[in-house]
Amino acid sequence: MIRAVIFDIDGTLVDTVDMHAEAWQRAFREVGKELGFQAVRDQIGKGGDQLLPVFLSESEVDEFGEELTKRRGDLYQSEYMHKAKPFPMVRELFERIRADGKQIALASSAPEEELEFYKKLTNIADLLEDATSADDAEKSKPEPDIFEAAVSKLEGIEANDCIVIGDTPYDAIAAGRAGIKTIGVLCGGFPENSLAESGCIEIYQDPADLLARYEQSAIKRGDASAQWRAV
Numbered sequence: 001m002i003r004a005v006i007f008d009i010d011g012t013l014v015d016t017v018d019m020h021a022e023a024w025q026r027a028f029r030e031v032g033k034e035l036g037f038q039a040v041r042d043q044i045g046k047g048g049d050q051l052l053p054v055f056l057s058e059s060e061v062d063e064f065g066e067e068l069t070k071r072r073g074d075l076y077q078s079e080y081m082h083k084a085k086p087f088p089m090v091r092e093l094f095e096r097i098r099a100d101g102k103q104i105a106l107a108s109s110a111p112e113e114e115l116e117f118y119k120k121l122t123n124i125a126d127l128l129e130d131a132t133s134a135d136d137a138e139k140s141k142p143e144p145d146i147f148e149a150a151v152s153k154l155e156g157i158e159a160n161d162c163i164v165i166g167d168t169p170y171d172a173i174a175a176g177r178a179g180i181k182t183i184g185v186l187c188g189g190f191p192e193n194s195l196a197e198s199g200c201i202e203i204y205q206d207p208a209d210l211l212a213r214y215e216q217s218a219i220k221r222g223d224a225s226a227q228w229r230a231v
Helices: 017-030 037-041 048-055 058-079 090-099 112-122 145-152 169-177 192-197 207-212
Strands: 004-007 103-107 130-132 162-166 181-185 200-204
Touching: 004 145, 017 037, 017 058, 048 058, 058 112, 090 103, 090 207, 103 112, 103 145, 130 145, 145 162, 145 169, 162 169, 169 181, 169 192, 181 192, 181 207, 192 200, 200 207
Parallel strands: 004 103, 004 162, 103 130, 162 181, 181 200
Antiparallel strands: none
16 A cells, blocks of 8 residues: 655656756766767766766776766756756645645755755645655665665655655666655656666656546555556
């Protein structure tokens, strides 16, 4: 029985994936790494600990990986974050879930400052049971740490009581490793087949689409045992 819903943020609740990719691309350029935008975008959803080894050697990660990650964060917060926009009907979806008596948590690898900004931007802070940030996980997605941390903050809730909503295959993989099923949304720009192959049991366009078809969703049914199905 699903008793709690855990949401990813970037690309799921707020339209930020392209901006994160551009900030990473610029940061890499500053250390002499010219990377294609799509190549970087395909990795968004991972934290720096998982993203850097895709493009850097082990020695490069050791030499300037931490500095590069910090630079990316500074660029994003100073030049991009204030441009972020929430996807439509986020608060309304959260209100519907809460009306069903289910708890809601956020599971993000974003720094605490970004997390607080997104809570205000989406106007959902009063509907949350709790939220995780980069400080709560040793490793980022697709490792399960962030979802395990979110579950641990929900009183009386186990992994099999939860379902994750996310936009990337890394969300679904990480959730699966934590013993949680995932509903995918396409608003982050990842292909439907990629989400399905990574373990999403249902796929919707965005939060508004999930709200519109909430009655037939796994959240409402209270059943996350099914394999992927078209909705």
